[in-house]
Amino acid sequence: MATIYQVSELAGVSLATVSRVMNNNAKVSDKTRQKVLDAMEQLGYRPNAIAQSLASNRSNSIGLLVSELHGPFFGAMMSGIEKRLRKFNKHTIITSGHSNEAQEKAGIEFLIGRKCDALILHVEAVSDEYLQELAQKSIPFVLINRLVPDLAERCINLDNELGGYLAAKHLLDLGHKAFAMISGPSWKKDASDRASGVKRALLEAGIVLDEQCCIEGDFQQSSGVSGFDTLYQRKQRFTALVCGNDEMASGAMTAAREKGLAVPQALSIIGFDDVVYAAYLYPRLTTIDHRVLDIGEMAATMVLHQAYDQGEGKHRNLFEPKLIVRDSTTAPNLIETKPWQE
Amino acid sequence: MATIYQVSELAGVSLATVSRVMNNNAKVSDKTRQKVLDAMEQLGYRPNAIAQSLASNRSNSIGLLVSELHGPFFGAMMSGIEKRLRKFNKHTIITSGHSNEAQEKAGIEFLIGRKCDALILHVEAVSDEYLQELAQKSIPFVLINRLVPDLAERCINLDNELGGYLAAKHLLDLGHKAFAMISGPSWKKDASDRASGVKRALLEAGIVLDEQCCIEGDFQQSSGVSGFDTLYQRKQRFTALVCGNDEMASGAMTAAREKGLAVPQALSIIGFDDVVYAAYLYPRLTTIDHRVLDIGEMAATMVLHQAYDQGEGKHRNLFEPKLIVRDSTTAPNLIETKPWQE
DNA sequence: TTTATAAATGTAAGCGCTTACATTTATATC
DNA sequence: GATATAAATGTAAGCGCTTACATTTATAAA
Numbered sequence: 143m144a145t146i147y148q149v150s151e152l153a154g155v156s157l158a159t160v161s162r163v164m165n166n167n168a169k170v171s172d173k174t175r176q177k178v179l180d181a182m183e184q185l186g187y188r189p190n191a192i193a194q195s196l197a198s199n200r201s202n203s204i205g206l207l208v209s210e211l212h213g214p215f216f217g218a219m220m221s222g223i224e225k226r227l228r229k230f231n232k233h234t235i236i237t238s239g240h241s242n243e244a245q246e247k248a249g250i251e252f253l254i255g256r257k258c259d260a261l262i263l264h265v266e267a268v269s270d271e272y273l274q275e276l277a278q279k280s281i282p283f284v285l286i287n288r289l290v291p292d293l294a295e296r297c298i299n300l301d302n303e304l305g306g307y308l309a310a311k312h313l314l315d316l317g318h319k320a321f322a323m324i325s326g327p328s329w330k331k332d333a334s335d336r337a338s339g340v341k342r343a344l345l346e347a348g349i350v351l352d353e354q355c356c357i358e359g360d361f362q363q364s365s366g367v368s369g370f371d372t373l374y375q376r377k378q379r380f381t382a383l384v385c386g387n388d389e390m391a392s393g394a395m396t397a398a399r400e401k402g403l404a405v406p407q408a409l410s411i412i413g414f415d416d417v418v419y420a421a422y423l424y425p426r427l428t429t430i431d432h433r434v435l436d437i438g439e440m441a442a443t444m445v446l447h448q449a450y451d452q453g454e455g456k457h458r459n460l461f462e463p464k465l466i467v468r469d470s471t472t473a474p475n476l477i478e479t480k481p482w483q484e
Numbered sequence: 485m486a487t488i489y490q491v492s493e494l495a496g497v498s499l500a501t502v503s504r505v506m507n508n509n510a511k512v513s514d515k516t517r518q519k520v521l522d523a524m525e526q527l528g529y530r531p532n533a534i535a536q537s538l539a540s541n542r543s544n545s546i547g548l549l550v551s552e553l554h555g556p557f558f559g560a561m562m563s564g565i566e567k568r569l570r571k572f573n574k575h576t577i578i579t580s581g582h583s584n585e586a587q588e589k590a591g592i593e594f595l596i597g598r599k600c601d602a603l604i605l606h607v608e609a610v611s612d613e614y615l616q617e618l619a620q621k622s623i624p625f626v627l628i629n630r631l632v633p634d635l636a637e638r639c640i641n642l643d644n645e646l647g648g649y650l651a652a653k654h655l656l657d658l659g660h661k662a663f664a665m666i667s668g669p670s671w672k673k674d675a676s677d678r679a680s681g682v683k684r685a686l687l688e689a690g691i692v693l694d695e696q697c698c699i700e701g702d703f704q705q706s707s708g709v710s711g712f713d714t715l716y717q718r719k720q721r722f723t724a725l726v727c728g729n730d731e732m733a734s735g736a737m738t739a740a741r742e743k744g745l746a747v748p749q750a751l752s753i754i755g756f757d758d759v760v761y762a763a764y765l766y767p768r769l770t771t772i773d774h775r776v777l778d779i780g781e782m783a784a785t786m787v788l789h790q791a792y793d794q795g796e797g798k799h800r801n802l803f804e805p806k807l808i809v810r811d812s813t814t815a816p817n818l819i820e821t822k823p824w825q826e
Numbered sequence: 827t828t829t830a831t832a833a834a835t836g837t838a839a840g841c842g843c844t845t846a847c848a849t850t851t852a853t854a855t856c
Numbered sequence: 857g858a859t860a861t862a863a864a865t866g867t868a869a870g871c872g873c874t875t876a877c878a879t880t881t882a883t884a885a886a
Contacts, residue, residue, distance in 0.1 A: 143621075145842055156866045161844060168845095169863060191597035192543070193842035195534045196871050211562040211578075212760075217554030224553055224580060233594055236553075236578045238566060252575055255533035279485075363764050392764040399766065418554075422705050422734040424741065424766035487872055498836045503874060510875095511833060535872035538841050829886080836879070842871105849866070856859080 144185035153181035164189060195257045203233040204445055205253030205261040209241045214417035215387075215434060216264075219286070222438025223262060227445075230452055232259075241330075243267040254281055260449035262286065262441045266330055282448035284441050287332055296448075298441055298459055302332045305430040305463035306339025309384050309412045312428070312465050314347050316473045318382035318410060322355040324369035324394060326386035333361070333386050336414060340384050354378055359390045366393020374401055381409060381474035388413035388420045388429055395423065395470065410471035425469035433461050486527035495523035506531060537599045545575040546787055547595030547603040551583045556759035557729075557776060558606075561628070564780025565604060569787075572794055574601075583672075585609040596623055602791035604628060604783045608672055624790035626783050629674055638790075640783055640801055644674045647772040647805035648681025651726050651754045654770070654807050656689050658815045660724035660752060664697040666711035666736060668728035675703070675728050678756060682726050696720055701732045708735020716743055723751060723816035730755035730762045730771055737765065737812065752813035767811035775803050 150160045155174055162168045163178045170178075181187070195201040204227055208216045224234045235258060239246035246268045253261055261283035265273070270290045276283065277293055285297045313321070323340055326333025337356075344351055355378050359365030366385060370393070373380070383398075385391035391413030395405050403409050405425055413420060413429035420427040440461075446453030492502045497516055504510045505520045512520075523529070537543040546569055550558045566576045577598060581588035588610045595603055603625035607615070612632045618625065619635055627639045655663070665682055668675025679698075686693055697720050701707030708727060712735070715722070725740075727733035733755030737747050745751050747767055755762060755771035762769040782803075788795030 147842075157843080158845075158867080159865060162865090165844085169865095171864060174865080188593055188597060190538075190599070190842055191594070192534055192537045192599045193871090194844075196532075196538050196873085197842075197844040199844090199871070201534070211566055212556070212559030214554070214556075217559055220553040233579065237575065251530060252533070255530060257532070257534045363761065389761075392761060396764050396766070396768070419705065419731075419734060419761050422738050422765070424738070426738070489872075499873080500837080500875075501835060504835090507874085511835095513834060516835080532872055535841090536874075538843085539872075539874040541841070541874090827886100829884100831882105831884080833882070834880080837877085839874105839876090841874085844869105844871085846869090847867085849864100851862105851864070853862075854860085856857105 143190070144187040145190070146187075148185055149178065149181045149187050152185060153177045199257070200259055201257045202231070203235050203256075203258050204442070204449070205250075205256065205258035206234050206236045207239050207246065207249045207253065207261065207263045207265060208236065209239055209264055209266060211236070211238050213389075214419065215415055215432070218418075218434040219264065219438040222435040223442045226439045226442035226453075230446055230450070232446065232450070239265060239267070241266045243269075247272070250276070254279075260284070260445045262445055264288075282445065284444045284448070286437060286441050289331070295457075295459065296444070298437055298444070298461070300332070300432055300437065300461045300463055302335035302463070303339040303342070305414060305432075306336035306341075306384070307343045308339070308463060308465045309336075309414065309430055310340040310343035312467065313382040313384070313410055313412060313471060314343060314349075316382075316410065316471060318474050319349065320380040320474075321349065321351055321382050321384065322357075322373050322378055322380040323351060323384045324357045324359045324366060324373075324386060324390050326359060326361045326390075328358055330361075336386055352378075355380060359386060361387050361389060363389045363393035363396075366390035366395075367397040368393075370394040370397035370401075382471075383409060383411045385411065385413050388415045388417045388427060391427055391429070391470075392420075392423050395425075395427075406470050406472040407475055410474070412471055416466055420466075421468065423470075428468045428471040429466050431464040431466050433463070437461055485532070486529040487532070488529075490527055491520065491523045491529050494527060495519045541599070542601055543599045544573065545577050545598070545600050546784070546791070547592075547598065547600035548576050548578045549581050549588065549591045549595065549603065549605045549607060550578065551581055551606055551608060553578070553580050555731075556761065557757055557774070560760075560776040561606065561780040564777040565784045568781045568784035568795075572788055572792070574788065574792070581607060581609070583608045585611075589614070592618070596621075602626070602787045604787055606630075624787065626786045626790070628779060628783050631673070637799075637801065638786070640779055640786070640803070642674070642774055642779065642803045642805055644677035644805070645681040645684070647756060647774075648678035648683075648726070649685045650681070650805060650807045651678075651756065651772055652682040652685035654809065655724040655726070655752055655754060655813060656685060656691075658724075658752065658813060660816050661691065662722040662816075663691065663693055663724050663726065664699075664715050664720055664722040665693060665726045666699045666701045666708060666715075666728060666732050668701060668703045668732075670700055672703075678728055694720075697722060701728060703729050703731060705731045705735035705738075708732030708737075709739040710735075712736040712739035712743075724813070725751060725753045727753060727755050730757045730759045730769060733769055733771070733812075734762075734765050737767075737769075748812050748814040749817055752816070754813055758808055762808075763810065765812075770810045770813040771808050773806040773808050775805070779803055 150157045163175050237249040239249045246265045264286045289297045325337040357369040359369045415432040416429045443453045492499045579591045581591045588607045606628045631639045667679040699711040701711045758771045758773040785795045
């Protein structure tokens with residue numbers, strides 16, 4: 143691989159001049175610039191990003207830590223972020239933390255060690271204190287789906303509580319009275335917030351959600367299935383099922399169908415997130431729009447601002463979820479058609 | 485941030501010794517090792533990966549280029565790769581090429597510039613020649629879903645042709661005679677291979693697929709919908725629809741249902757890939773297992789071997805797809821129940 | 827103890843760049 | 857043409873590590 147030294151030699155200029163045309167951050171006469179460009183071309187020169195970073199203490203890249211590399215949720219998030227950063231010629235370095243403290247920390251250290259200019263973190267296991275300490279360390283970062291009180295201005299959140307509220311409210315408005323819920327892992331803030339929102343809406347309507355009607359899932363389809371099955375075995379009777387996300391909702395729909403329950407006629411199901419395929423499920427899933435893509439882009443915008451003073455646009459820390467009504471919810475069937483077998 | 489220099493000073497040893505305990509690649513007495521470790525601990529020292537790479541010309545990271553950061557297919561691929569590399573303490577640097585030549589090249593250069601020790605590439609737009617040139621440049625790489633003749637031993641592929649064949653064969657075995665197909669973009673090798681496989685199976689059965697029954701989609705759900713609608717408008721009559729992937733299949737199922745066609749009673753639909761949610765669609769989607777996760781892990785294995793001489797296990801370049809029969813396909817309804825309205 | 831040999835540690839060059847500062851060259855002003 | 861000023865280019869010191877080689881120290885054999 144050709145180095146800047148060989149380029150400078152071939153072009154008959156100094157290292158500094160070559161560096162200048164690469165970064166075009168200083169005046170270089172057109173004549174020399176052309177000589178340098180020609181030399182680069184001729185040698186097939188590619189700058190060594192590592193050496194650049196070391197010397198300049200900048201890397202033109204943003205570190206992104208997500209919980210998982212798969213799944214519609216993180217997929218949309220990564221895409222939203224990358225799309226916006228790419229526009230500004232910043233690269234995204236992605237790593238994953240698997241919702242596990244050690245791995246999240248390792249991921250952050252990896253990104254810092256890589257001299258990312260700033261970080262976008264979707265962390266779930268690491269403590270607030272750790273993040274506060276991190277904030278001292280000068281490296282800018284933004285938190286997605288997390289609210290650390292002292293770092294509020296760098297946190298971007300969906301109003302999950304409101305989302306849960308909207309979901310339950312929608313079902314209440316349809317006339318439902320008998321509810322069940324399959325929520326996400328209670329230690330995850332978004333999951334518990336959603337659950338709280340649901341309970342608040344129900345409480346407003348004078349309905350208390352029985353313990354027996356609440357299942358804690360893990361945000362995966364399979365836990366939607368098993369969650370529903372458990373409820374079914376418990377012989378709970380409900381006409382509305384609120385799920386912590388779309389994956390679990392799709393699992394629950396499948397399970398319900400297996401038991402011979404028609405959705406939405408016998409059971410209304412609502413999800414959360416509005417993942418890409420929600421509209422292609424049968425029945426098309428009523429859900430809450432998470433706006434992950436927007437959130438991702440906002441994270442990128444904030445980080446561009448913090449790290450490079452680039453990327454105009456208003457900053458926004460709280461996003462409002464929106465109800466998306468499709469076909470998986472309807473008014474409860476008051477004439478008992480014996481949909482629930484014994 | 486503390487540097488190795490400060491550690492060496494505090495520990496009262498030389499730079500080299502500190503470096504040695506970091507990399508433990510040379511003998512260091514237990515006494516000094518402990519002194520150094522203590523000093524590191526005390527200073528909160530974190531090695532600067534950038535400086536390490538520059539000095540050692542290694543980065544302990546593998547570059548991964550995918551077409552998109554979202555979607556169940558790439559999600560599984562990224563996860564599979566990262567999971568395996570993580571086991572060997574290698575990091576994954578992910579970037580995306582968006583199936584666009586310039587962006588794919590830029591992505592590769594980014595990864596090379598980052599001094600990745602090797603690359604795993606899912607490239608679609610870049611030419612064979614480009615890849616052959618790249619192969620000269622000494623940086624090891626592996627290609628996923630691509631077959632460059634001269635680089636065959638570094639290519640990992642699913643036998644897409646066979647997959648297409650299996651899909652069509654399954655429907656033929658069920659007794660179908662009237663076929664339609666919504667394939668992926670014809671310029672994508674996997675898409676066209678799948679289509680060839682389908683045609684081969686049909687031909688074996690003496691069936692020629694009419695041009696009018698073939699639609700080219702873009703692998704997205706929406707093109708499944710529009711593809712089906714087009715077929716419907718053309719008043720084509722078919723009892724079996726082969727789709728280039730699960731996304732399009734789910735779109736087509738939704739569209740068919742909208743037209744009042746029952747799947748599978750009036751129309752059998754088969755997908756490809758077996759994405760996570762395929763089993764949660766209604767009806768549960770019959771499809772072809774792509775084994776992306778395995779392919780991802782294999783790519784990681786090969787790259788570990790090439791770059792570090794690590795990661796035992798057999799290498800495998802061609803994976804066999806497998807038919808997964810679920811509920812979206814069944815024998816054709818020979819008694820015409822007038823499912824297709826005029 | 828002396829000497830040979832191995833183990834532990836130190837020295838210093840260099841990885842490929844950036845950038846403050848110094849120097850040279852061009853341009854404008856009188 | 858001389859001088860002041862701005863523009864263009866060059867010089868050289870690092871950035872934080874690794875590593876070949878040199879040196880010192882411990883261990884074993886004689």
